[in-house]
Amino acid sequence: MIYIAVLGYGTVGSGVVEVLERNKESIRRKATDEISVKYILDLREFPGDPYEDKLVHDVNLILEDPEVSIVCETMGGVGAAYQFTKLALERGKSVCTSNKELVAAHGPELLALARAHTCNYMFEASVGGGIPIIRPLNSALTAEEIESIEGILNGTTNYILTKMEKEGADFEEMLRRAQEKGYAERNPEADVEGHDACRKLAILSSLMLGKNVSVDKIHTEGISKITAADIRYAKEAGRTIKLLGISRRVGEKVQVMVAPFLVGPDNPLHAVDGVFNAVCVTGNMLGKSMYYGKGAGKLPTASAVVGDVIDCARHLGKVITCFWDEEEADYAGLEEVENRFFLRVKTGAEEAMEALFPQGKIVRFPDRKEDFGYITVSMKEKDFQERCGILGDTVCNTIRVEG
Numbered sequence: 538m539i540y541i542a543v544l545g546y547g548t549v550g551s552g553v554v555e556v557l558e559r560n561k562e563s564i565r566r567k568a569t570d571e572i573s574v575k576y577i578l579d580l581r582e583f584p585g586d587p588y589e590d591k592l593v594h595d596v597n598l599i600l601e602d603p604e605v606s607i608v609c610e611t612m613g614g615v616g617a618a619y620q621f622t623k624l625a626l627e628r629g630k631s632v633c634t635s636n637k638e639l640v641a642a643h644g645p646e647l648l649a650l651a652r653a654h655t656c657n658y659m660f661e662a663s664v665g666g667g668i669p670i671i672r673p674l675n676s677a678l679t680a681e682e683i684e685s686i687e688g689i690l691n692g693t694t695n696y697i698l699t700k701m702e703k704e705g706a707d708f709e710e711m712l713r714r715a716q717e718k719g720y721a722e723r724n725p726e727a728d729v730e731g732h733d734a735c736r737k738l739a740i741l742s743s744l745m746l747g748k749n750v751s752v753d754k755i756h757t758e759g760i761s762k763i764t765a766a767d768i769r770y771a772k773e774a775g776r777t778i779k780l781l782g783i784s785r786r787v788g789e790k791v792q793v794m795v796a797p798f799l800v801g802p803d804n805p806l807h808a809v810d811g812v813f814n815a816v817c818v819t820g821n822m823l824g825k826s827m828y829y830g831k832g833a834g835k836l837p838t839a840s841a842v843v844g845d846v847i848d849c850a851r852h853l854g855k856v857i858t859c860f861w862d863e864e865e866a867d868y869a870g871l872e873e874v875e876n877r878f879f880l881r882v883k884t885g886a887e888e889a890m891e892a893l894f895p896q897g898k899i900v901r902f903p904d905r906k907e908d909f910g911y912i913t914v915s916m917k918e919k920d921f922q923e924r925c926g927i928l929g930d931t932v933c934n935t936i937r938v939e940g
């Protein structure tokens with residue numbers, strides 16, 4: 538019997554217990570032993586819950602129990618979760634987590650700690666919910682030099698943007714619906730302002746480079762300024778709006794950004810709708826490969842945590858996790874990046890637009906008198922920003938155009 542403990546009995550934690558129960562038989566075969574939840578740690582009481590007898594409030598019961606060899610950290614945050622993870626790893630207990638905030642903030646330290654104590658720190662569920670992407674980067678793709686990673690890394694924002702486009706629904710209502718479905722973070726700002734995608738991109742980029750990519754070095758924009766009008770113009774231009782996380786090697790440096798983009802149908806990410814996430818990895822031998830699936834939600838995320846538990850159970854006493862250095866990556870500035878740009882501009886500024894952004898394309902609707910859309914040719918970010926500054930508040934919104 539392999540005993541585990543679950544720290545945090547919220548959405549993901551209770552999902553972990555459910556996955557272990559529902560797939561008990563096949564998990565026993567794959568792990569080559571039965572996996573049993575011995576403790577569930579939470580500050581709250583759960584009267585009448587079938588697992589009430591496993592509930593504890595003192596983490597020391599878990600840490601001091603030599604029978605517990607694997608801990609699932611599904612608490613979230615970087616306070617108690619960080620302390621408990623360190624204490625568990627120091628006692629040689631492997632930790633499996635969905636906590637991207639913690640992995641992005643302290644990944645290299647926790648991986649080194651696991652290695653020093655011959656156990657594992659696993660975080661498949663921290664990026665893309667149930668999609669296998671950490672394991673491919675650490676195993677199947679290790680022969681590659683990864684050139685870039687581009688992905689839709691947040692289910693809530695992809696759900697909102699998809700619904701806004703398909704149903705003409707408004708932002709607030711769709712955010713509420715995503716929250717009801719359990720996709721959104723407790724603080725929706727983390728989703729809609731791109732911080733959640735930024736943490737996931739930091740993890741993927743660090744694995745791509747083997748060096749640390751910090752969240753505060755990633756240029757991050759969210760979707761809260763995207764309006765129904767922007768989506769309508771994008772559609773008219775044959776594109777859709779997606780919040781993308783992009784990490785690209787430029788020589789020895791890396792360019793990292795999270796921002797909304799107009800994406801065309803030639804990009805496979807164009808077809809990724811709703812709560813689905815997808816990560817497109819370009820390697821120097823394989824070329825492009827894409828990993829697609831449910832990026833949020835209780836059971837998909839819990840399934841990825843349990844997958845890590847099984848891996849740990851199969852490799853007790855062995856280090857199987859990857860390694861990424863504490864050394865900081867070398868970042869390339871965004872000013873030199875070239876993109877096309879979409880602008881929504883107040884009517885009357887047509888001549889100014891053509892003078893500042895020659896050879897662009899106007900997009901118009903007969904029923905919209907107040908503004909028009911404009912797509913520039915490819916130009917450097919710094920030149921674009923300078924010219925936008927000249928236009929001032931004539932510009933209602935700007936969004937980068939992918940490809």
Ligand code: HSE
Nearest residue numbers: 691692693721722833
């Ligand atoms: N709030 C996250 C999302 C959950 O919507 O993608 C999974 O990380």
